[in-house]
Amino acid sequence: SYELTQPPSVSVSPGQTASITCSGDKLGDKYVCWYQQRPGQSPVVVLYEDNKRPSGIPERFSGSNSGNTATLTISGTQAMDEADYYCQTWDSGTAVFGGGTKLTVL
Amino acid sequence: EVRLVESGGGLVQPGGSLRLSCAASGFIYRSFWMTWVRQAPGKGLEWVASIKGDGSEKYYGDSVKGRFTISRDNAKNSLYLQMNSLRVEDTAVFYCTRDRMVYATGDRWFDPWGQGSPVTVSS
16 A cells, blocks of 8 residues: 655754655655644645645745655744644545654744 | 534444534535545544545545445535444544545645544443
8 A cells, every 4th residue: 555654753943944754656646735733623734736825824835746755845934833744645546644744843 | 614513423332333423514515525534542644435425436444444434415414434343443533524626637635624523442
């Protein structure tokens, strides 16, 4: 079965740029979306189609996807961005989630 | 406003059954695929099952295939998940989500998500 791999944790200082990676076999041939889950809350999509932001998602969220790796980038990270982030794609009609990355804003 | 409200969760013994419901509002329900996603305590997200707008297609994750059944009632704007032969490892918060699609590209994602319904399988 298809697998997506994310680092368990990423730390960033306020105002700096955070990058969260998501790896999978030929992932660049698929579309990837990213979800943010703050503690005690339901997930919210922050990017779809690799790099498109839904309405209401700040411009500091951006994404890329090429080769075997998709990347979520948060520019000018704020304290409110501290959350778990999950990448997700589809493979053979099955939705696949990455294991999640805890973003800590120190 | 699009709203998804789950109900029906609770405590059940191993081997038992439970039926989750999700009430949808604020959009043309019959036009959308709907999905259940679960999250075990302290763990990540796991796709459970998806159903097409007219109910004609259903897909399941390997861990629940043969035990769980997804269904919908478009007249009631409701989504269901019948869970049988429950196991301790099925303990999770179950989220109801709406599928969003870009038919031109084939991309598909989940938005929005309900607040979740906790299910605990324990003796």
